[in-house]
Amino acid sequence: MRVPWRTTLLSYTFLAPALILLGVFTFYPLLYGSYLGFTEYNGARFAQGLDPKWVGTANFEKLFADPLFMTALQNSLKYLLVVPALQLAALGVAVLVNKQLPGMAIFRAGFYVPVVTSISLAAVMWEWVFNREGTLNWLLRSLGLTSPEAQFGWLNSEVWAFWAVMLVTFWRGFGYYMVLYLAGLQNIPEELEEAAVLDGASAWQRFWKITVPLMRPTILLCTLLSTIAALRVLEEVLVLTNGGPLNSTYTALMYVFSKAFQGFDFDYGLASAAGLVVAAVALVLSFVNFKLFNRPEEEQT
């Protein structure tokens, strides 16, 4: 079928603003950023108007010889521990609020409020919770779990800062995945649940035998999203600990950011290379995720 040229012209006119902006600020930086990873390029070269100098894999060799990058990469991988906790909690909470009971709308909205909170506010608020004199210590003391002498600032602890930052990620994330799971739960036919109830299946059995298998596509999507998000964690670290204490919360994307913008030499080449490594890890993990959750139907009845 021939398309009238007027339609084509009109279509491209309407699309032009979006295409130009996407080209300049999305596609070009993707390509150019990947190229920069293989070059020597820094603030000085940029200021003098010099082009990036191709250096092959030199940046990558430098990265893997840099203990700070290795720490950052390890921390980012350790950060993935938040994913199962987040997904189980979100799915569990979604199941709890999915029933038609009074007040559920309030819970759903309330659980979502942390998601619409700016990271800046989260930083201010959670610092008071994690403070030496903050709520977390008070709570533990009140429950008789710690003594008044054993109190410390959680974000200043080399051991605990990492988990404290992760708790903020968890807090900001579970409402988001809860909503996605709710959408999936709405699609499960009610008759199925009712039949199971008549069969005498307990709530626990219904959850594992009906909800989880039928929610598999949603679980795959959410795990995928949250794996990539956990790997890319930057803002939480930036505002809560700035990578410290002693680099214990320093993540891979923090490395990308600080090499490009916080050092003396603005090493764009090295930062881009680090970004490419993170992107490669993200791709591999997505693939693994997909393989894990997209298993053939063997164990479904």
Next chain:
Amino acid sequence: MSLTAATPARAAGRTVAWRQPVALMLRYAVLILILLFALFPFIWTLAIALTDKTAGTSIYAFPQSLFPQRVTLHNFVDVFRSFALGKALWNSVVITALTVLGTLLISALAAYPLARFRFPGSALIFGAILATLVLPSETTFIVNTLTLKKLGLLGTYGGVVIPTIAGAFGIFLMRQAFVSVPVALLEAARLDGASELTILTRIMLPLTKPSLAALGIFTTVTTWNAYFWPMLVLSGAPDKAPMAVAVLKLKGQFNYDPFNIAAGAIIMMLPVLIVFLAAQRLFLRGMEGAVK
């Protein structure tokens, strides 16, 4: 599972009947605990913001600091005066308004041909736009900062806004909305001699108001809250920084005053919270629609 187990199940159903109220109470107890976890930082911040600091109470005096003895609005006035928060608030308003307008305009324009015409390259363009959702974006902020510097946009509102307004999410959302408008309506308009731009503005946009609203609200919330990108673009122009950036700067100040910061935090959060609570249904539906 077998259906023959129906009889014992009924018997079991009778014996567990008393458990139902217990299960219900347990469900609510768990939900209330989680709600406390989700909202506690806000409740505490609000309490601190309303506390009269001249009374000499510490914000860490638990649990008394949750129930301020003397309530005052003075902290809100104070934070405006001593930290020039009014300017930051204005910056947030400008940046958010420009981003929302830009996003709606660009998304609607781009979505119209993608929803309504088949033309050479349409599938490729749509595919490329969707691909941006999954492409690894780890290095884009570096190159974008360099581009903005070259264009002389670093340290301007435009530098914050322009790179963010063309996005797959908005275009995709509007395209889905446009696809659902009946073809007959458009054909009737065309027979009447309406131009495509007229059709877009007079027929398509009014009919897809809910989607436009959802996209607008979504963009408002994310832009208002954004920290990293405005921080990066405006690092050399602190006078243009939005509240999300300014509030954190307050925290780092020498004369650290938790009461004022709490007040600043509440001022920053209120607009988003009001928008979210008022348009909750739309917002959550937009979220779900975005992943389907």
